[in-house]
Amino acid sequence: MQISRRAEAGLLLGNSDEALALVHDQSEIALQLIEGYMLSMRLSLDQNDAFTLEPVAVSSMLYDAAQQLTPIAKSYGVELEVVTAGRYGPVAAHQQGFKTALVSLGYALIEALPATNRSQLRLQLAAHKCRYGIATGLYADSELLTTEALRRGHQLRGRARQPLPQLTHTGGAGVFVADAILQALGTKLKVSHYRNLSGLGTVLQPNPQLQLV
Amino acid sequence: MARVIMLEPDVVLARTYREALEQAGHEVCVCREAQEAVFCVDDGLPDVILLELQLVGHSGIEFLYELRSYADWQNIPVVILSNVPPYEFSSNADLLRDTLGVVEYRYKPQTSLATIVSLANQLALA
Numbered sequence: 001m002q003i004s005r006r007a008e009a010g011l012l013l014g015n016s017d018e019a020l021a022l023v024h025d026q027s028e029i030a031l032q033l034i035e036g037y038m039l040s041m042r043l044s045l046d047q048n049d050a051f052t053l054e055p056v057a058v059s060s061m062l063y064d065a066a067q068q069l070t071p072i073a074k075s076y077g078v079e080l081e082v083v084t085a086g087r088y089g090p091v092a093a094h095q096q097g098f099k100t101a102l103v104s105l106g107y108a109l110i111e112a113l114p115a116t117n118r119s120q121l122r123l124q125l126a127a128h129k130c131r132y133g134i135a136t137g138l139y140a141d142s143e144l145l146t147t148e149a150l151r152r153g154h155q156l157r158g159r160a161r162q163p164l165p166q167l168t169h170t171g172g173a174g175v176f177v178a179d180a181i182l183q184a185l186g187t188k189l190k191v192s193h194y195r196n197l198s199g200l201g202t203v204l205q206p207n208p209q210l211q212l213v
Numbered sequence: 214m215a216r217v218i219m220l221e222p223d224v225v226l227a228r229t230y231r232e233a234l235e236q237a238g239h240e241v242c243v244c245r246e247a248q249e250a251v252f253c254v255d256d257g258l259p260d261v262i263l264l265e266l267q268l269v270g271h272s273g274i275e276f277l278y279e280l281r282s283y284a285d286w287q288n289i290p291v292v293i294l295s296n297v298p299p300y301e302f303s304s305n306a307d308l309l310r311d312t313l314g315v316v317e318y319r320y321k322p323q324t325s326l327a328t329i330v331s332l333a334n335q336l337a338l339a
Contacts, residue, residue: 001296001322002225008326009229013236022225076224115222115269117246144269161297162267169222169267 002026025071029107032068036104036177043097043184051186053092058136058204059084061095062125065102069110073123078110083126088134091204097185098204101178102138105189105200108174109138115169116144128194130203135192137201142167145198147191154179175200215260215337216240220250220276221294222268230263233326239333245269247276254280259289261336263329265321266295277313290316290336294324 003026010019059082066082073080102125113121124139144166156163157176164172178200179189187202217239221227227243234241242259244250247268254262262280266273273295280286291314299318302309309315317332 002223002229004322005226005229005326009233012326013232026225111223112269114224115245117249165272166270169265169269 003030022075025075029072032100032103033107033173033177036100036181037173039097039100040177040180040184043094043181052094054095055090055207056093056095056098057090058088058127058134061093061099061102062127062136065099065106066125068103069106069125072107073110076110076114076121078113078121078123080106081122081124083124083128086127086129088127088129089206091134092207093204094185097181098136098202101181101189101202102136104174104181105178106138106174108168108170108172108178109140109200111170111174112168112172113140113142116142118142124194124197124199126194126199127204130192133203133205135194135201135203137190137192137199139192139194139197139199139201141196142198145191145200150175150189150191150200214238214240215333216242216257217261217263217333218242218244218250218253218259219263220244220247220268220273221263221265222246223265229326230329233330234333237330237334239337247271247273247279250276251279254286254289258285261333262289262291263294263333264291266293266297274313277315281313287314290314290339292317292319292332292336294319294321294329296321 003023006019006022010016062082062084066080069080109123120141126139127134127136149164149166153164182189182202189200189202192199192201217234219230219241222245231241231243242253244253264273293315298320
């Protein structure tokens, strides 16, 4: 719909270059969401693929995701920041799966943040050590990202138009695509807190053997 | 020229609508949340409110009940422009029309910019 309306506005208002750039960004992210959904299906059907693990540097994964999200964040007026304070060794993970989950999640949050009456629109892609491993995800200054909201969203998924009403005005496709990918990879989408920010993400396990390499 | 209040949570879409309406000579106040829209109505009575039902926090229907609870705001025409298809409200059409004063219900994915502009033009003349 955004693509169609923006294209129409380009014709109507005569600013076709700007419209074209936005149409491009929106179509890219829509395609990535569809790809993400297909990946989640593929991973859940083919468990051999799901456990094709490789050494992954968490910070580079966050930078890659941020790079993909930058154009869309710009059009929504959201500032992206990558925070990887601390040294983390490589983790054994499904690189494509985790990166796609981060991008899907990022898109959902970028779209959701400006819909609330918040003065600061900043999203952090961050990794930090926690009790269970390396918590990796997206964090915002939002008290609306709660475990309860996520739990209700899971219950309402597929039954309500707006399963996460406190978080987003949309169907929250990005959140659920990320959740499906992470589930297929044997982990979970979780709400976590970091430096007074709330976020959605997952916990990656550091691999002592990889650190020796 | 009409004063249009648009309650639209998607900032990219809101920007697109705003540009088209402003080019047609209308004054547009874009709000993302129900509370913000109440403040905006309080700042100056609009000629029309364009309303999305799916908002973060309070829904569009809650906003309508709030709007119609004020005596001065009973006659402001409201056009629903939503991602929720009208057939989902078919059993409540009377409620929307008679109690909540909705003059038109448009399904957003099937409503072009030109239609929205012409709707605002019509209501400005009314």
